[in-house]
Amino acid sequence: AQTVTQSQPEMSVQEAETVTLSCTYDTSESDYYLFWYKQPPSRQMILVIRQEAYKQQNATENRFSVNFQKAAKSFSLKISDSQLGDAAMYFCAYRSAEGAQKLVFGQGTRLTINP
């Protein structure tokens, strides 16, 4: 079974600085998808960014980018120019490209932005 691990329960960063959230996963599959979700205090889970395992190029979405290391099974999220609105729980998630296609989540990282 696949597992996802986020080893940083909490992180904090100064406004306008850059922060990197870590995620590692374990799988024997070669084709899969990886996601970062954001959950602000409103509780609504929001998709931040996704990566397809067969793509070498790291995904980027505005201030958010990932460092995808397939051999190392690592998928970190970098947030540049941090803003107060980035404060939230961040979850890393894995989805197989086949089968039931359920999402497997990490434990989450709570990100605090200091003004």
Place this chain on the structure above:
Amino acid sequence: DVKVTQSSRYLVKRTGEKVFLECVQDMDHENMFWYRQDPGLGLRLIYFSYDVKMKEKGDIPEGYSVSREKKERFSLILESASTNQTSMYLCASSLYLGAYGYTFGSGTRLTVV
């Protein structure tokens, strides 16, 4: 705007009660999921459904059941609520195929007293 709607944002129930958590999506998605979210544990899958009247157990199905009589609606049932089922419950839906993640509801925080 596409939506997954959970019927209650907060719910307080007594031990032993039968509890229904309702979820409705308007995106014609095949897959629907129920997760519970607990601090330090992330989101854990309770049940999922990939078609009407179909259901599959997730990682923590004990004490729960589900019903999917219509494509747009997926209900989570706590047959006899217990205090260890106090948690945040999140419903989600997705297309059957494709590289996309889920669309989530805004969660139901259930307290069993």
